[in-house]
Amino acid sequence: MTERATAYRRDGLHGQLVHDLGRQIVTGELPVGAPLPTEEQLGKVYGSGRSAVREATKVLVAKGLVVSKRKVGTIVQPETAWSLLDPDVLAWRYENDPTALHLDHLAEMRVVLEPEAARLAARTKDRTVVRAIQESYHRMEETLDDPDAFIVHDLAFHRAVVEAGGNDLLVHLHSVMEVALAAARQVHTRNVRRNKRTLPAHRAVLDAIVAKDADQASALMREVVTGAAHDIRRDRRTR
Amino acid sequence: MTERATAYRRDGLHGQLVHDLGRQIVTGELPVGAPLPTEEQLGKVYGSGRSAVREATKVLVAKGLVVSKRKVGTIVQPETAWSLLDPDVLAWRYENDPTALHLDHLAEMRVVLEPEAARLAARTKDRTVVRAIQESYHRMEETLDDPDAFIVHDLAFHRAVVEAGGNDLLVHLHSVMEVALAAARQVHTRNVRRNKRTLPAHRAVLDAIVAKDADQASALMREVVTGAAHDIRRDRRTR
DNA sequence: TGTAGACCTTTCGTCAGACAAAAGCATCAA
């Protein structure tokens, strides 16, 4: 089993600082163009020394959230400069009141990724990765009445498909999207009826992959993820 | 015009350290599982103090390349932990002898992204972004005999399409891929004949977007990028 | 009055030295 994209560890003083400042920036509490407090001030506020503050801001610089200049200070960068695909940035965005637009973008990304991933999976010659997909599917069947478990296996199914494609970049991108998905808890609605409806669609994808019918696998996967996107939108309206 | 994904600035002492160490890790000069020299040693080697070294390693930690533990040292992480979609990591990988497999993955990513981006573009209601695509296309026409200029406008065309989709995440992902593409110089072959061949295909994509025919736009864009992927493979064989 | 240049101040960039804390390792005892 491949690992998930990993977030910056929250332990240690500077880890805390990174998350605190990062969240404030991404949520707009610290507005674009504004300077952070000086290193000395931050040190005082957080009861830490300058070194910890500096190590934290260096990480934020690496994520494109700020730039530092002598005498000017460290300035919050415009959103276009942010590393949106960084697991932390994504988590900060999606765990703090993501807008409807942001959720749509997330769903769109799945529509971008997964059909093509299914196509690649159908072309693979490695039978073991296909078996991983099958196993996840069977677990979905078995846990049809246990929504929480179902979600886990549903995610595993999609991940297995992407991994079967054998493309590093794609696998990584997918794992990053999972982080965002997990942060935006609302996306996973526990709904047995809906699960019963989507199960056959997953089955169809699996069969197409096993049959090595790439076009079909892609088209069917497209159905699955666009269906999920519509569900998200519907949930939003009816709430 | 939106900005590109931005790489970590190479200036300053720690900037230099980040790039030096990062490159060594991604190229495998520093093998997975091995410890970096101690902070003290690195400081001596680079003629710097410990603070600069520490700020650099913090950035590498943020990119998932290493982890630090007391007494153990700073250890190179397995590739599955790397932030492959980080502009720096990508550049380090693709500017230092990218393998054939890596280049294929890059091309595949374009096939993943761009057709769906074209579909979204065809659905947009904002006419100005469509005009941006048109302008890029016309520049391509005009510079058909100047391969270097053609590449620039070709890239601008594809970028304009992605931006027309209006999805932050997608735009960012595309800009990151551009970084990799730029790092792997070999990908842009200057070939007037080939450009003459692909121009009508681009035109067809443009027309479909203008006509708001989403399915058609997607299918045609798929042609364009799979064609490019094949060209890359062919170039490799004939060299 | 307007402008160029010298100066002053703020803030990040870096160094040096110190101690704390974790974690491996060796040593010693039961």
Add this chain to the structure above:
DNA sequence: TTGATGCTTTTGTCTGACGAAAGGTCTACA
């Protein structure tokens, strides 16, 4: 053999210091 104890190494953090860049101010001169 096993388990506890203490030693040592390496990162984590603090403090204090100085350098360098960049904005602001003031003065001298045209």
